[in-house]
Amino acid sequence: MTGPAAAGPSSAGLSPGGPSAAGHSPGGPSSAGLSPAYPLRTERPVLRPWRLDDLDTFHRLRRDPEVVRYLYDEPLTRDLADAKLRSLNSSIAAPGDWINVAVEVAATGEVAGDVGIGWISEVHQQVELGYTFFAAHRGQGYATEASAAMVGLAFTGLGAHRLSARLDARNTASARVLERLGFRREADFVENEWVKSEWTDEAVYGILASEWAVHHPPSES
Numbered sequence: 022m023t024g025p026a027a028a029g030p031s032s033a034g035l036s037p038g039g040p041s042a043a044g045h046s047p048g049g050p051s052s053a054g055l056s057p058a059y060p061l062r063t064e065r066p067v068l069r070p071w072r073l074d075d076l077d078t079f080h081r082l083r084r085d086p087e088v089v090r091y092l093y094d095e096p097l098t099r100d101l102a103d104a105k106l107r108s109l110n111s112s113i114a115a116p117g118d119w120i121n122v123a124v125e126v127a128a129t130g131e132v133a134g135d136v137g138i139g140w141i142s143e144v145h146q147q148v149e150l151g152y153t154f155f156a157a158h159r160g161q162g163y164a165t166e167a168s169a170a171m172v173g174l175a176f177t178g179l180g181a182h183r184l185s186a187r188l189d190a191r192n193t194a195s196a197r198v199l200e201r202l203g204f205r206r207e208a209d210f211v212e213n214e215w216v217k218s219e220w221t222d223e224a225v226y227g228i229l230a231s232e233w234a235v236h237h238p239p240s241e242s
């Protein structure tokens with residue numbers, strides 16, 4: 022349920038530098054932010070910044086009730102999709118910023134979905150992951166592959182200590198993506214959120230840089 026593209030500012034969770042940061046000294050080396058060199062090529066999908074001429078595609082993704090079922094957002098009108106698209110960024114300069122990129126199927130150039138990482142806290146070196154994919158492009162591993170690239174960027178480019186993801190506990194497809202990526206299910210909150218007119222349970226997943234590094238030695242990154 023995370024990320025500006027996925028969820029909207031009201032779901033940001035921790036505010037930049039957040040209340041919990043007050044009075045703390047930096048927990049580790051500070052980051053200069055992240056400006057990836059696009060396009061980012063993975064084995065199959067290609068990640069590139071969203072463009073204003075993607076509005077039809079972006080709106081089609083975000084107006085689908087099934088796609089937004091477990092997000093905070095309702096299906097977006099075209100105007101809201103336009104505003105959201107214009108607010109997306111492809112680099113991170115400061116805590117609170119998110120990168121959201123379009124995931125293209127390299128073989129066809131079709132946009133399969135969106136993946137994003139957000140710099141939640143510099144003091145605590147925390148980054149959050151989010152993604153949304155068209156139903157027609159699911160079941161092929163694109164979300165996992167694109168997310169793996171963003172996870173790598175968060176650890177190697179942004180210097181994250183821990184990556185997290187928050188989801189509606191019923192979102193089993195999303196949980197499987199995270200588990201394939203090596204995330205650990207750390208918490209299950211019971212009816213802690215009021216979303217789409219009902220109390221919902223939230224699951225929190227996390228992975229540490231040290232855990233990710235075990236499977237990704239420096240020569241690979």
Ligand SMILES: CC(C)(COP(=O)(O)OP(=O)(O)OC[C@H]1O[C@@H](n2cnc3c(N)ncnc32)[C@H](O)[C@@H]1OP(=O)(O)O)[C@@H](O)C(=O)NCCC(=O)NCCS
Binds near residue numbers: 023159192
């Ligand atoms: C969450 C979401 C991105 C998961 O999509 P997905 O298609 O299941 O995930 P992937 O693209 O990684 O595909 C994985 C599936 O493809 C299968 N697959 C087929 N070929 C594959 C390949 N070459 N490589 C990897 N997996 C492959 C996997 O076995 C897996 O199937 P399974 O989940 O039944 O085990 C998607 O359901 C979605 O966009 N939902 C709506 C938005 C949303 O809820 N976002 C998350 C908010 S927290």
